[in-house]
Amino acid sequence: MKEQLEEILKNGVQEIENVQDLKALDELRLKYLGKAGALTAILRGMKDVKPEERREVGSLANLVREKIETALSEKLAELENAKLLADMEKEKVDITEPSRGIKRGALHPITRFNNKFMEICVEMGFTVIQTPEIETDYYNFEALNVPKNHPARDMQDSLYITDTILMRTHTSPAQVHAMETLKPPFKIVCPGRVYRNDDDSSHSPIFNQFEALVIDENVGLKDFMSMVREMAVRLYGKDVKMRIRPAFFPFTEPSIEIDATCQICHGKGCSLCKGTGFSEFFGGGIVNPKILEMSGIDSKKYSGFAFGPGIDRSVMVTNKIPNIKYLFRNDLRFLKQMR
Ligand SMILES: [Zn+2]
Missing domain, CATH: 3.30.930.10 (Bira Bifunctional Protein; Domain 2)
Structure with a gap:
């Protein structure tokens, strides 16, 4: 079970690191922390762990969850920031662009x-x-x-x-x-x-x-x-x-x-x-x-x-x-x- 947790941590952090968009990031959150997620499954299996190992496995599981949560929120901040910058770039006002001029009317x-x-x-x-x-x-x-x-x-x-x-x-x-x-x-x-x-x-x-x-x-x-x-x-x-x-x-x-x-x-x-x-x-x-x-x-x-x-x-x-x-x-x- 310890190996499983270490595997989850290694793969999870790696996958989160490679994500390029918010939708994929959300999918990863479900994959690891969701109700049917990998980590959730492990925590559910804790009851089968031998009592003398339970403490160690439990604290490792919490550590893995914390690390994955941190990786997720850091990535979320990074992606949101990138999106904001991209939007600002798109909406940028080019003050050097020549004006279209004011259309003057005239009296009939x-x-x-x-x-x-x-x-x-x-x-x-x-x-x-x-x-x-x-x-x-x-x-x-x-x-x-x-x-x-x-x-x-x-x-x-x-x-x-x-x-x-x-x-x-x-x-x-x-x-x-x-x-x-x-x-x-x-x-x-x-x-x-x-x-x-x-x-x-x-x-x-x-x-x-x-x-x-x-x-x-x-x-x-x-x-x-x-x-x-x-x-x-x-x-x-x-x-x-x-x-x-x-x-x-x-x-x-x-x-x-x-x-x-x-x-x-x-x-x-x-x-x-x-x-x-x-x-x-x-x-x-x-x-x-x-x-x-x-x-x-x-x-x-x-x-x-x-x-x-x-x-x-x-x-x-x-x-x-x-x-x-x-x-x-x-x-x-x-x-x-x-x-
Ligand atoms: Zn005349």
């Missing part, structure tokens, strides 16, 4: 235009307001002198939610909201998205406009023209040239379209301005007194002018964007080019 061209134009408006004393994108028929049409039989009211042209509620087709309802809530004199401007049932390469169901309204005593066409000219100068520089064409809008009388020097060819004439050297700037006119009265403003005391361009066309021209849809697709490849 519409936002850039709006920011620039709103800044000019605020400098000129306008208050920037926001009004709902979902409007009633009254605010979108009726209060703006758009009669019941006007084609803009047709389902083909407007996006209706119910018979009387629709996506606003222009920012002009802002005029009505302002006249109902503000006391004249005032100057407001309302930028925002508008919606029409229109979809081709130069029209999108969503597009951008802004609406400006000035209400004061004794204001007329000359004030309107000089204000628009001042805006064009602040936007495009003092060399900007302007021209005026008669127009028709249901809510202004008289109505005019104002063109400004084409910002692509600077007046020389190009394909975008069809050789004229001018591109559309603003449309507007003197607010129809009927509209003032409808919104509770005394048209004998006050007059006003309103104007509002589409923004998208101007942004498309200055950024050479061929299709209006690019402005609304949120395609990162397009937006990156707009930086």
